[in-house]
Amino acid sequence: MPDKKSILLISPPVSKPSDPPAGLAKLAWSLKDKGVECRVYDASIDGILGMLDHPLVADDTWTRRALANREANINALRSLGHYHNRDRYKRAVMDTNRVLHMAGITFNTTLSLSNYGSPALSPVRSQDLLRAAEQFEASPFYSIFSKRLTRNFTQREPNIVGLSINFLSQALCAFAMAGFIKNHYPRIRIVCGGGLVTSWMNIPDLGNPFMGLVDEMVCGPGESRLIELCTGEKTTESCCTGYDYSYFDLDRYLSPARILPYSTSRGCYWKKCAFCPEKSENEPYRTASPQTIGMDLRRSVEMTTPGLIHFLDNALSPRFLGHLIDHPPGVPWYGFTRMTRHLTDPVFVQGLKAAGCVMLKLGVESGDQDVLDAFSKGIDIGTVSNALDTIHQTGIATYVYLLFGTPAENENSACKTLDFTLRHSPSIDFLNLAIFNLPAYSDEANQLDTVDFYEGDLSLYRDDSKQRSTILHLQPRCFFQFGKRL
Ligand code: SF4
Incomplete structure (x- = not known):
């Protein structure tokens, strides 16, 4: 099929070094299915390992x-x-x-296994990202990615390069890579997509601030648009099945066993929580039948022989959890679930355990029912309490997320969260404590008195100024009490 365009998909540094990038595996599957010549480069693990040799x-x-x-x-x-x-x-x-x-x-940057930043360039300022592109040789990853890309392009220059940008920690290097490619291979079309780009594209009137460097920014799942760019064929968005991890050396990642990242859905089946990007961006929830997903999951397990499945869903549905109980994947797994009444049922939870569940990530957010209601979490604090105990007694680890500083929270409600956490501490294995960032373009932000959180045209958060002053006053005391009493 000579008229089809070839593509190279790239995941820039820095992203999680334990898992291969699921977004690229998904895109590669869909493109290959349409006969597109597709190559994949995980520049993140390459960059991290390369910098460790610096x-x-x-x-x-x-x-x-x-x-x-x-x-x-x-x-x-x-x-x-x-x-x-x-x-x-x-x-x-x-x-x-x-x-x-x-x-x-040595490059005047901050670098770790989970982050990459520069004091001189902000990833939420489009002018700074364009500077990162102009000064691509200053990137700490330059000597690593330039060699690899040159080798790759010498074999065969792709028509399109797709940069998958999901985290702020990837943005500066993604643009340095784009600058390098535009400079040395100006014929290549550069397309950017991924979760972070999707959030940027939801900023009203933003357009493409990188015109001349980035030829196209793709909002939402990228399969249809990339297939159209490569084949000229318009397709409807496929659902969630189909990952091809054969492009990755799964033994290079920093984990004790191969990890298979896998999503059974897109979007969130609940999609009601105030301030959640799933609500404000209003992406439809999509999933396939549990049987179809189960078959595809088994195929992925056979192909990758993982030691652990990481379910990436915003929230695994009770229906799919039930399917896993009846059809265990044969490999340990973990993922996010909502605190539904199913998790208070010992038989159901024991079924999850028998099906390989080793950990559930749980967005509890607050120990105060009024805060949960104001958030439209749709969960009952009594259910949370029972579920935590049931899950713990079954031997599944609990990873609890708490969120402080939401607009509905006051000192009293924060202290209720503290008390709730202390009472349930025997059933909580991991705690993730976060301070609330207000998504700038949520419906709810319009009703609040807000100030800039990060300066920059690509900033996705604002501060609720009233709540921020409360939180600054309250949090040191609350966190101190957490530290003292846990
Ligand atoms: S359950 Fe999670 S992903 Fe879904 S709307 Fe609530 S916070 Fe967002």
């Missing part, structure tokens, strides 16, 4: 130790033994981060 001179004991154990620490993060010993695991991560941090400093 030549460094150690001036202090910690850096000397981290450099001396560099190889051993990478191997430790890839072997199960270290994960049984929290202190050894922590040390391997901290020392690995130390090497990255010191390597980042």
